[in-house]
Amino acid sequence: MDAGREEGLPTPEVWSSFVRRLEERYGLCEVPRSSLLGSCRPDFLSHALQKRVAFLLPSAVLGELATTHPIVSIASDGESPAVAVPGAVIAAYVGRSLQGPSGGVHGGAIASILDASIGMATNPRSDPDGYVTAQLVVNYRRIVPLGSYVVAIAYVHDREPARRKCYGMSRLVDAGALARTPSIGFSRKPLEAARRDATRERLYADATALFVRQRARRSVGDAEASSQVLAHATQKIRTVRVWNWPAAL
Numbered sequence: 001m002d003a004g005r006e007e008g009l010p011t012p013e014v015w016s017s018f019v020r021r022l023e024e025r026y027g028l029c030e031v032p033r034s035s036l037l038g039s040c041r042p043d044f045l046s047h048a049l050q051k052r053v054a055f056l057l058p059s060a061v062l063g064e065l066a067t068t069h070p071i072v073s074i075a076s077d078g079e080s081p082a083v084a085v086p087g088a089v090i091a092a093y094v095g096r097s098l099q100g101p102s103g104g105v106h107g108g109a110i111a112s113i114l115d116a117s118i119g120m121a122t123n124p125r126s127d128p129d130g131y132v133t134a135q136l137v138v139n140y141r142r143i144v145p146l147g148s149y150v151v152a153i154a155y156v157h158d159r160e161p162a163r164r165k166c167y168g169m170s171r172l173v174d175a176g177a178l179a180r181t182p183s184i185g186f187s188r189k190p191l192e193a194a195r196r197d198a199t200r201e202r203l204y205a206d207a208t209a210l211f212v213r214q215r216a217r218r219s220v221g222d223a224e225a226s227s228q229v230l231a232h233a234t235q236k237i238r239t240v241r242v243w244n245w246p247a248a249l
């Protein structure tokens with residue numbers, strides 16, 4: 001079946017207005033598909049998720065990259081305090097092609113979204129010599145109904161650079177209400193609203209991960225430049241303590 005014709009798949013217009021709401025709510029910017037970030041690697045999640053997937057990073061990170069790589073566009077998030085901005089968010093529409101044995105969304109697809117979101121928070125510039133997943137622990141809390149809008153909100157909570165380690169976490173929550181809301185209404189303090197609303201969001205799954213920086217570094221100029229950008233960009237992501245993280249973790 002042509003994935004694009006799946007019944008109920010959001011139209012591009014509905015999808016893009018959903019993404020704009022997420023940007024405003026979490027103080028992030030979508031990584032443009034045509035940008036350096038997006039074109040560096042095969043966009044495997046987009047294919048798996050029928051193109052209804054968005055990758056969002058803090059605007060401070062994208063701003064930094066835009067200075068060195070002007071093809072990345074920026075949309076400022078204005079007054080949002082950087083410390084409250086998640087390291088990365090992946091938004092996705094999960095349709096029938098991702099059905100698992102439970103009748104809901106396949107656990108592997110869920111793990112993939114969570115993994116990629118923590119990977120982006122850890123490693124905001126797609127870099128083949130950067131941090132890779134060494135361990136991923138996923139807790140599946142509820143079946144994700146097919147045809148849901150979901151967001152994975154990822155944070156880095158600890159870095160041990162000397163040991164090449166970085167620890168992160170992500171929560172996969174229902175974003176259906178946000179997708180359906182006609183107007184946002186919290187433009188003044190979007191992050192406050194996000195924090196408050198998080199207590200009401202339906203939690204589908206959460207994950208913790210250890211990312212380890214690969215030993216081998218390329219010595220060509222390109223790799224050197226990209227690791228400088230990475231170093232700069234990651235400085236911009238502050239290590240945050242997560243609000244409303246499940247007590248069990």
Ligand SMILES: CCCCCCCC/C=C\CCCCCCCC(=O)SCCNC(=O)CCNC(=O)[C@H](O)C(C)(C)COP(=O)(O)OP(=O)(O)OC[C@H]1O[C@@H](n2cnc3c(N)ncnc32)[C@H](O)[C@@H]1OP(=O)(O)O
Binds near residue numbers: 125131134215
């Ligand atoms: C997506 C579209 C994007 C669109 C554009 C938007 C922008 C996006 C920007 C960016 C997105 C990025 C998104 C990526 C997300 C996905 C990432 C993946 O799925 S990666 C593939 C799966 N992972 C592998 O294939 C790793 C395979 N494993 C390895 O390569 C090695 O095992 C490695 C590097 C993990 C470790 O090997 P060693 O030999 O280099 O390091 P040693 O010395 O063994 O370990 C270093 C420390 O880490 C601990 N460690 C290593 N592995 C561990 C483990 N499994 N569990 C616990 N600790 C472990 C060790 O105990 C050690 O710690 P002590 O120094 O002793 O404290």
